[in-house]
Amino acid sequence: MNGTTIHLNGSGPTNGSIVNGSKQYHTDETATVTTQSPKGVNGVGASKVSANGVHASSKRCLWFEEELEEDLRWVFGVSKILHTGVSEFQDIELVESGPFGKVLILDGKLQSAEADEFVYHESIVHPAMLYHSDPKAVFIMGGGEGSTAREALRHESVKKVVMCDIDKEVVDFCREHLSANSEAFRNRRLELVIDDALAELERREDTFDIIVGDLADPVAGGPCYKLYTQSFYETILKPRLSPGGILVTQGGPAGILTHKEVYSSIFNTLRQVFKYVVPYAAHVPSYADSWGWVMASDHPFPTFSPEETDSRISKRIVGDLQFLDGQTMAAIFALNKHVRNSLAHETHVYTEETARFIHGHGTAQKSH
Amino acid sequence: MNGTTIHLNGSGPTNGSIVNGSKQYHTDETATVTTQSPKGVNGVGASKVSANGVHASSKRCLWFEEELEEDLRWVFGVSKILHTGVSEFQDIELVESGPFGKVLILDGKLQSAEADEFVYHESIVHPAMLYHSDPKAVFIMGGGEGSTAREALRHESVKKVVMCDIDKEVVDFCREHLSANSEAFRNRRLELVIDDALAELERREDTFDIIVGDLADPVAGGPCYKLYTQSFYETILKPRLSPGGILVTQGGPAGILTHKEVYSSIFNTLRQVFKYVVPYAAHVPSYADSWGWVMASDHPFPTFSPEETDSRISKRIVGDLQFLDGQTMAAIFALNKHVRNSLAHETHVYTEETARFIHGHGTAQKSH
Amino acid sequence: MNGTTIHLNGSGPTNGSIVNGSKQYHTDETATVTTQSPKGVNGVGASKVSANGVHASSKRCLWFEEELEEDLRWVFGVSKILHTGVSEFQDIELVESGPFGKVLILDGKLQSAEADEFVYHESIVHPAMLYHSDPKAVFIMGGGEGSTAREALRHESVKKVVMCDIDKEVVDFCREHLSANSEAFRNRRLELVIDDALAELERREDTFDIIVGDLADPVAGGPCYKLYTQSFYETILKPRLSPGGILVTQGGPAGILTHKEVYSSIFNTLRQVFKYVVPYAAHVPSYADSWGWVMASDHPFPTFSPEETDSRISKRIVGDLQFLDGQTMAAIFALNKHVRNSLAHETHVYTEETARFIHGHGTAQKSH
Amino acid sequence: MNGTTIHLNGSGPTNGSIVNGSKQYHTDETATVTTQSPKGVNGVGASKVSANGVHASSKRCLWFEEELEEDLRWVFGVSKILHTGVSEFQDIELVESGPFGKVLILDGKLQSAEADEFVYHESIVHPAMLYHSDPKAVFIMGGGEGSTAREALRHESVKKVVMCDIDKEVVDFCREHLSANSEAFRNRRLELVIDDALAELERREDTFDIIVGDLADPVAGGPCYKLYTQSFYETILKPRLSPGGILVTQGGPAGILTHKEVYSSIFNTLRQVFKYVVPYAAHVPSYADSWGWVMASDHPFPTFSPEETDSRISKRIVGDLQFLDGQTMAAIFALNKHVRNSLAHETHVYTEETARFIHGHGTAQKSH
The missing domain is CATH 3.40.50.150 (Vaccinia Virus protein VP39)
Known part of the structure; x- marks a missing residue:
């Protein structure tokens, strides 16, 4: 025997069946895979939420935080980072937010939210x-x-x-x-x-x-x-x-x-x-x-x-x-x-000498 | 001698002077209080900020956080708790906030801010x-x-x-x-x-x-x-x-x-x-x-x-x-x-049976 | 002409050259792509940080927050979500954290950090x-x-x-x-x-x-x-x-x-x-x-x-x-x-009737 | 009549009684104060928690946050600011915290907690x-x-x-x-x-x-x-x-x-x-x-x-x-x-020229 033996002890039709070809199983593994439904959990492949009664809502753990002022923060839950990128000028992120749907973030500032x-x-x-x-x-x-x-x-x-x-x-x-x-x-x-x-x-x-x-x-x-x-x-x-x-x-x-x-x-x-x-x-x-x-x-x-x-x-x-x-x-x-x-x-006029700035990140943002 | 000896080693006119009457010094203390200006700090009693150059802005450490939705937070710095109270119905706080001046908080919800x-x-x-x-x-x-x-x-x-x-x-x-x-x-x-x-x-x-x-x-x-x-x-x-x-x-x-x-x-x-x-x-x-x-x-x-x-x-x-x-x-x-x-x-009508509720703290707030 | 014209106004060898094959450019576009270095930015393709002096450190905006106790939070910056998954039992995330390197998170609880x-x-x-x-x-x-x-x-x-x-x-x-x-x-x-x-x-x-x-x-x-x-x-x-x-x-x-x-x-x-x-x-x-x-x-x-x-x-x-x-x-x-x-x-003994629980998320976590 | 009339409409013995002497009631007020127990609330003066069933736990809204590293925060709930002070060198706060009892804070850094x-x-x-x-x-x-x-x-x-x-x-x-x-x-x-x-x-x-x-x-x-x-x-x-x-x-x-x-x-x-x-x-x-x-x-x-x-x-x-x-x-x-x-x-030696510093607030803290 020259590899990890993988048992997923299962009753029923999948018992003893051999799964291979899965990309993470190397060919030198004798992958004996059987599946056992855990007690009280009715069915493998069921969605996470329905599988166990207790998982009604998983705790939010990722948060986007924008510092609007030095002492004012706007913070919302992020359920998924959809895409990220980096340009010559700024970091680019598209995230799935709780309250605002998909949100485009440039250099840590919310630019645009699907919801509004x-x-x-x-x-x-x-x-x-x-x-x-x-x-x-x-x-x-x-x-x-x-x-x-x-x-x-x-x-x-x-x-x-x-x-x-x-x-x-x-x-x-x-x-x-x-x-x-x-x-x-x-x-x-x-x-x-x-x-x-x-x-x-x-x-x-x-x-x-x-x-x-x-x-x-x-x-x-x-x-x-x-x-x-x-x-x-x-x-x-x-x-x-x-x-x-x-x-x-x-x-x-x-x-x-x-x-x-x-x-x-x-x-x-x-x-x-x-x-x-x-x-x-x-x-x-x-x-x-x-x-x-x-x-x-x-x-x-x-x-x-x-x-x-x-x-x-x-x-x-x-x-x-x-x-x-x-x-x-x-x-x-x-x-x-x-x-x-x-x-x-207001009497202030923007010139190159008298620019007035908003609280921000000191970076070159080009799209709002 | 029957008490703590307190020296504030000072050069100049305050050296050796005796301070008493301060409420925290007990009468059984032989309070020999002299003051020594620390090197490079020019003047006792100067305000904290001006006394040492380094203290330009102390780090904000107290924050008020209101959960607007389950996954949306409004967070602002608090520089001072001015007054607190508790009623039969709710907690009452008046705080000095960074962005909004004095803020009245009832049961953890911002009720009213001086600024707006x-x-x-x-x-x-x-x-x-x-x-x-x-x-x-x-x-x-x-x-x-x-x-x-x-x-x-x-x-x-x-x-x-x-x-x-x-x-x-x-x-x-x-x-x-x-x-x-x-x-x-x-x-x-x-x-x-x-x-x-x-x-x-x-x-x-x-x-x-x-x-x-x-x-x-x-x-x-x-x-x-x-x-x-x-x-x-x-x-x-x-x-x-x-x-x-x-x-x-x-x-x-x-x-x-x-x-x-x-x-x-x-x-x-x-x-x-x-x-x-x-x-x-x-x-x-x-x-x-x-x-x-x-x-x-x-x-x-x-x-x-x-x-x-x-x-x-x-x-x-x-x-x-x-x-x-x-x-x-x-x-x-x-x-x-x-x-x-x-x-x-909208077709929903509020009756005692069909009340619709806002995200909140489940408490009896009586004043907005 | 039957598509968006894309100019990247540039001096030098790329001026006027045609870029195609990029997956987002459709074949019906007459993609005239030229690149113009923005003033003061010396070189396209330079990394974001070196390209503009101002971008020394982009503001942290994504945070992982674990509630250790009801009123105690452990919060660290996340620079990248590396991989995410969902199982029958829990959410699975591998993130790149600021202070702890790669961190494995199961259902919102930090499980294991590369650093320690x-x-x-x-x-x-x-x-x-x-x-x-x-x-x-x-x-x-x-x-x-x-x-x-x-x-x-x-x-x-x-x-x-x-x-x-x-x-x-x-x-x-x-x-x-x-x-x-x-x-x-x-x-x-x-x-x-x-x-x-x-x-x-x-x-x-x-x-x-x-x-x-x-x-x-x-x-x-x-x-x-x-x-x-x-x-x-x-x-x-x-x-x-x-x-x-x-x-x-x-x-x-x-x-x-x-x-x-x-x-x-x-x-x-x-x-x-x-x-x-x-x-x-x-x-x-x-x-x-x-x-x-x-x-x-x-x-x-x-x-x-x-x-x-x-x-x-x-x-x-x-x-x-x-x-x-x-x-x-x-x-x-x-x-x-x-x-x-x-x-x-300690006199408490764990039985099925007397289980004592840690502050947590009420979910079935199986791996620590 | 030359002042605010204050009714606390109450049934029972306090009905119609006159309260005066309270420091906030000015003497030119004809303070007719009567109290009415709100329906379902059994007794004035009962503690907030017991008075209405819903107020089991009020939402935490004040938090102390210490930045341990640039991207690592230690955050705990604060239920009360007990005392505050300012010295020539630092801000001084004594707060009642959720997890650590009374906590002494100097310039935004936790110095000492009653609990440990x-x-x-x-x-x-x-x-x-x-x-x-x-x-x-x-x-x-x-x-x-x-x-x-x-x-x-x-x-x-x-x-x-x-x-x-x-x-x-x-x-x-x-x-x-x-x-x-x-x-x-x-x-x-x-x-x-x-x-x-x-x-x-x-x-x-x-x-x-x-x-x-x-x-x-x-x-x-x-x-x-x-x-x-x-x-x-x-x-x-x-x-x-x-x-x-x-x-x-x-x-x-x-x-x-x-x-x-x-x-x-x-x-x-x-x-x-x-x-x-x-x-x-x-x-x-x-x-x-x-x-x-x-x-x-x-x-x-x-x-x-x-x-x-x-x-x-x-x-x-x-x-x-x-x-x-x-x-x-x-x-x-x-x-x-x-x-x-x-x-x-370790080969580093502290001299005035080679000092190595901890992440902190750049202020003169004298007591740990």
Whole structure:
């Protein structure tokens, strides 16, 4: 005898049968495998939960923890790590979370959660596109996850969406693993560029009806903050807007307690550059905060009734929106008194010298 | 010599001086106390931080953790426990938190935070009172913290605010320790009743223009859920509303992911009892969620422009509001499409037999 | 053109080259892929850390948390989930931890850590085997991880090691993924049985010089506690010991504060059944506690000097031990006064009616 | 009527009675206070737990977290903050913990826990004193908590214990709040000096039979590391040892995974200065690790049997020890093979230039 003898002592038909070919059993093993059902456990192969009455809920033991502030943590249970990757810029993880379904994590920060990403992505894309009379060309700075492109591509008027993200690995990772966006990644109208959005905009000569800033928050040490400065907006971005074109950018946390971290400054910086600037915000549960966006244009924004907004949505957008409609859009544009006052009185302007940073990890995150 | 000799070896004027009278030094000690400045530490009695360069920031070591869901935790640093108490119903703690200032905790659940309690309390009180033509009498179910009464008392039309909380210790604790409410607790128009609100309403014969449900969420095992049932609203509460009277109640979490826990049911239950029912919601940062309220009346709610709301606020309310104004009120009444759809399709009605519960601690919380 | 255009705007040789064959790029894409090094980032393909100076250490975001007691948690960072599995009995995870290297987790409880598993496994195996005059046949109850078998197989006198674990998936998982044990799993002297150890011992007719109880702690609801009862030891296990045979079992936490949970009872139970019973303990860092074992026999244990122990080790055991030698063995057998007193005064005996349980997850864990 | 009316609607004898004089009720209030027992709650003033069946166990919400390593946390529930203080050097907290009873915390690091402080303090004091032929004079560097002095004062031979701690506030705090040490603090043989131990030893001209280093671990930025250097031991400490005198110092974590942080270096440094150096260690549960100490002398340590140790203990020490006896002392002196090997091969020597630091908070902790 020249190997481990493996008995799975079983009564019944499997008793004494020989199992081989299983990859972990080496050929020099005389694998006598028989199976014995443990007493009181009715059937091998039954799922773990049903096999023993006691295992109603196994104890959560893996937790994702995001440090929102130095002394504020957002912690949720993780039941499975689905995929992991590393890029030149950041760690990439897709995990199955308890409360938020699949969650994309970049460098330890929750980026997007299956359960509520529609709030963020409908909000960053549709208002600007609905306010535009006929958006044909869209440029997305960042957005490597693909969800922003997905929403833009739902507009029938759109001929071209250029998505420019610096991180090829994030883009590849999301293309492969985020099934909700796989159709968008294959869409013929999508042009995908792997580059620094600033360099790409500087290089291009075409213009866009809508430019979307789906970038990481300005974080100390990260290159992203350059894409929030007055000079960038004036000298690089604005020349790439078509007449009547609209810029919309994410603006970081916009809650009662957090809107002064960067949001009010981003708003105020845009106010220096554009004639018409519209801040808006919505609560995104998985971010544990309200989130802010800002639209800006040198063309006045039209005034719609909620009904007109609903009508534009049904005419222009393929499929149903989950979060936005006319009434919701009116609501997210109506910031509360407290935040509105702060924005009105903000004097800080983002320049390369005066950047203001959010609490974060000091890394170059390129997609929000 | 009959005691410990205490030397604080010091150079200079304190050398050899005798310190006594300090309460911890017993009289039988020959306390020869001299002080020696440690090398490199310039000055005794200097504050800890300035005394040694290294102590820039001491490590946070105490954390408050609230389990929002079984697998979702909201965790913040606590720098100081200010006051603690125990009542017949719950543990009471007032702590100094890092991100939210002073925080009131009842049975391990954050009730109210200095930094943003104005969002919750302005929202629960002012909309109903502003929609009412002339609110004179207000009844608060729960509200032991005092903040709801404080807001109601800001209305000049109000002659009487009855606040009925079951937990005397919470009321006493908040009266003593929450300085923001101390004036309200002394206000002559406040009538404070320590009792079960249900029993109190059943017993009373007067009626109210506004009844506010500032109660704990319906939690399994807690008595509070009885104050959310259809029969309570119909047979006990409604008879206590004056003609044109309005009920407003807190409704639990109303976020994209949480509004079906209890909020949609509370809304739907009220819809069975009242002709006009208005749900509204706002993000309360320290709750890590959007929060919901519902107004209900058999009298139609008037339609105001934001300007008219602002005008009523300035005419009726003493002092400035921080969160609410006409625009904010329009915004919080405009629920997003996702939540609005859920509410429209909710069929569950709270009865004593069909109560639906929020994730919680199974305890009798009486004040939110 | 019928697909996404992918530009990676690059200078140099890759400029304009076409990449295809990558599984995520579909054949209908005109993949014009060029790469542009982002400004300030010197070289594509460089590792993430070196590419941007700021990414010195990415923030830990995944944590493993074990609840040792209701109010005591042991929490460590996890950098990678290496493998996961589910068996009929438990969840199985192999993770890369920060402080302990690779860690095997069964149902949320840390079982074994690369960094210090040698402490536990040398301690459970070698003392009994060294005290025995000539151990030839070894039976391991549980031990599915394979480390206990590995240590037993290092004894040159051993002809046969029977390892009987109820959980085939755990055994297969460890055989495949724990490289330190792969040789042991292939060893011809190992006989592997998948069954309840109690049933297997009842069924067998051969006897053993050493029987090792490498089982899960007695946990409420788990079947394992039956393998700690007086009647099991007397009527099922003892008949399977050869003359001079020794039983050794793990005994749960044996720290100053935890030894009364189950350890003192296991010791006292064995004292009812065997003439000679020897408790011993050692601190296992990854368990955050001292751990206890008990040896028992009807044959007196010989008295060795540390030098004699060292001599036996070098004569009998292949390779070097990391933790145990003569001096260490003397030390772990010398329990401290506090624990020794508790053990001396323990009166509880494990029977099926009086089982005492450790704080745990209420699940059937079969391998420690 | 000029104040809040307070009704506690009650049936029975308290109904209608007037309560006044309570400090929070102002004299201008017509405090009509009546009490109504809530339905189903039998009796006001009953304890919280018994009053309502549901409150069996309130959810733990306050946690103490110590970061042992960057990715290893020791977390326990805190039920009460008993006392807090701030000194020139550190934050001071005494909390009631779930698993460890009262716990003293200095600058976020657990210093001493009621449940197991006897392990640390018996171990740091008694071995050296028992090995000495007749210890009369003891000098404690640090030890502000008072427990080390308490143990030393239990030796009947001792005429004088000088305890020299830099932090007067810690000493005062512990004197006032640690009842276990209050008798020691009042003991006439205790001489308490508030100073840097290094300066004090430099200044003194008397010598000691035993010098105890009950100092904080060497932490980057803290002044304590100077009390672990070769030159300190040689030029300042050694001259203060009487002939036959023994130094014993705490040596930081001594676990399988942690003994190389500072313990092996402290041992090796002492080996450069003293002829006879004895390392020993024991698991201290509340530290989540084994802890190390080192005895050093130029006089050889005698060899005792455990019985002789027991005999010395009973002759010399007042009262019973909880942890140490002859057998325990033999065990803690027998380090395991792994740690012993590391110590034997350690080459690092502490000097002011080559200090090695433990993971910590960068603050000046003076008492362990």
